[in-house]
Amino acid sequence: MIPEPGPASPEVGSGALPRRPRKAPRDGRPLERRRFLLSAAILVLAALPVAVDDFVPWITPLAGLLVLVALVRGPRGRRPPLALLLALSAAAFAGTFLHYGTINGLRAGGSLLLCLVGLKLLETRHERDLNTVLLLTVFLLATDLFFGQQLTAVAYVAAVFILFLATWMGSGTTSGPPRGEGPLGSARSGLRPALGLLAWALPWALALFVFIPRVHGPLWGWGRRHAWVSGLSPNLRLGGIGRLTVSRRTVMTVRFAHLRPPTDQRYFRVYVFDRFDGEGWRPSRRTLEPAPPVAEDGAKGMRVAYRVVLRPDGRSALAVLGRPLTVPEGAWLTRAGTLRARRPLRRSFHYSLVALRGPRPAPRLSARARARDLELPPGVDRRARRLAQRWRRRNPRPSALVERVLRYFHDEPFYYTLHPPPLHGRNAVDMFLFRTRRGFCTDYATAFAVLLRAAGVPTRVVSGYLGGRYDPLNGRVVFNGADAHAWDEVWIRGAWRRVDPTAAIARSRISLRALSLLTGGYTVGGFDVRESRWLTHVGDFWRRIGAVWNRDVLGYGPRLQRAFLRRLGWRIQGWRSWLPLLIGVLVVPPLVLWGLVLLENKRRRGARGERDWERLLRRLGALYPPAIAPGETALEFAGRIAQSHPALGRRLLTLARRRGRVLYEPGSGPLELRRYRKTLRALRARLARISLSPPEAGPTRRRPGP
């Protein structure tokens, strides 16, 4: 069919240069302010989850400031000087490196990306800069999913993505000038094609999700170090757990087989520390020696069975509640009663345990061991030692001494806070006990241990997770970073007994304000800091959907996949049984799409040939003006050219005749079409060699008419 350019198409009539419009001049156009703001807004929306999740006190505000300056300045005016941009980039890199110790990894990369967003917006001036902004938007949207895959997070990313796609498709970035009016005009006009595109993509995406073999854990948690959840450190510094405890990232989930211990009894031990250097703790080699599990017969204590799923953190320490009666496969037991994996965790680790809760019997504490568990660095924390020795004289029994110390924490104005004044120097414990009196679990556990050791009672510090939140829908206790905790174990009457000095602090002195803001109401350091209970009650339905999402979508791992495929009637046995599925989702849809594209092309080929013809006419019009008039037929035009340029005119007449036969004579076969195309190509090639100079004698224009 012939596309009609309209009765007085300026394109044909004005003798425009027959050159194809190039991209470069188009992209060099200055950027319209409205377009800039819309794209920038979407970019900021895409960056928001990273900024919130990966908040670094000075990098994130810097990025925010850059974005703000860029938005206020708009796409006009001079670009910031290169030196400034370079300095800002260097600052971003340096800051990231200082904060994380690396510029690699998810979180460091996230921070860098935020700075990049600000810098890019700052120097965006032209249409072609917009392409980078768009690319960055897509990249950030993908990055958002690294930081959160909960239903709300995914819904947010999907919404921003649709907005982005609609803007992109409506903006004319793909082709043509921007369409639509108003600030959201381009987004509105592009919404329908964007949704159409998604409608095409979604079924295939779904098929890929369902049928491609799944791996354990998220794909990006697979064999890549930087994607791991930060866990507890094998060393404990004063003030060290703080950063971890504000994280809400799930570190492990525990399903108890029968009885679930109460929240304040769920002390999962990860590390045991017995060497103190005045500012921090580390484990001695002795505690890390392998040891056999508890002999089942004759052991006292309450039995507890549970199954743990631990997120990988690149280390080998496992969390264990009580004294294990069995050692799971791939793990071993240390003398201190902690569990270690044989290899550092690079993917989620599952293990089931049966353990005994209660004190850890250690009837014979060798003199060497006893000495180590009493050891303090010489000459430090003298005041604390004097106090401990005074208490010891009044309370000879260790249990009474423990009571005394706990009472001290409770009665004196000790505060629990996640932002304590810094403790440093050789007398950090003295400083904490008598001066600052503000700290959190690490500080209290350390101070407690120092006091008791000074009083001659063997004491060690344990770090791990406490409490967790029971998820009734999944029947699991979920531990996140905020559940990290440190406490003490005191050797009393032939057993190590757990003492948690942090719990001794009066509730009224727990500084929660900032904390609850950050954690949204979970337990921190053993305290339930949930302030608004209504939050947990709101949207029961929503939580159920979230649970389904977590279980069936995020948790769609190898096992669920096999089960699902079996229900579809496909039994997975070896890699061969995957082949048909892989072909079905990886090969067939592209082939189908390809076929559709071919069909569409065939349908449009006529139009494309028409375009070539129009180009030829334009070229001819430029070479031998005047250009073809709207009412002039191809034959008439060819006849006119033939008057001044007989050779060319003859060729053109042949072409026009072939074209007419193809176009107007329904009986003409494919042969005629091929001939026409061939002639058209040949003539176009011939014309391309002719330089654009006016003909020696302008051809006279014949008036078309009867």
Next chain:
Amino acid sequence: MSAEPTPASRRSTADLVRLFRGLLDEADGIFYGQRTVVTLALAGVLADGHLLLEDHPGTGKTLLASTLAHLLGLGFRRVQFTSDLLPADIMGSQVYDSAGGTFRFVPGPVFTPFLLADEINRAPPRTQSALLEVMDERQVSVDGVTHPLPRPFVVVATQNPGDQTGTYPLPESQLDRFLLRLELGYPDVEREKDLWGGEDPRERLLRTPPCTDAETLTAAQAAVRAMTVSDALLDYVARLIARTRNAPSLAPGLSPRAGRALVAAARAHAFLNGRGAPWPDDVKAVFVAVAAHRLGRAGVASTAAELTALLETTTAR
């Protein structure tokens, strides 16, 4: 070129085209330098239509009609229309046959394959409309008896645009029955000189043998009717017709029947050009001849100019 011995019905379309193009060449020799007009007139005949020739006296209206009739090998009759001409004078009438004692139908001059109705606008409307009805129905009804006209049946009517006194201009509804309205105009000066000094075209015509016969013409007409038309061309025709309907000065624009006539004439023109189907070039060639008299309320000449302009601005590709 003379008529070939093979029966017309068995000739291929290409043969027919060759034959009629030969006829055009012959007519060109007689009707000096007016090939465009002759082509259009022949196209009108091939499209099974009737022609209205309109021009000043002495431009060769009658010569054109007689040339066509002669070269087509059709019987030719001429009726000079006057103000006292009655319908029966053309159609024929029941005459009492005294020998048999019965009424007998005596066919009028209309019973001929090729009728030249000279100065049709001089006849009273009654006679005019009688003829025009016959042109459309191709049969004559007298006293309840229907007499079919011979096929082919071509009427060429002439009008003198200068004469105003004592004429009865044809109403638009009647003009619609003519497929084409042609103006002859003057030939090239060079050709005209040949005409002045050379042999009388009428004598030359008498010397020239007919090129075809009625049977061949009917076959050619069938071939023209059988020509398929492409969608692309119909789109172009639709664009043209839409523009006549949208132009205020041409209101109410071309009727569907006019559109049909346009395509039919374009077919015949394409046939004469040896094409398999009409092209926009054919439509353009016949457009003014088809459309001007159907739209010419404000004067045919200005309408023709307007239609020409319209052709120039309507995309023909």
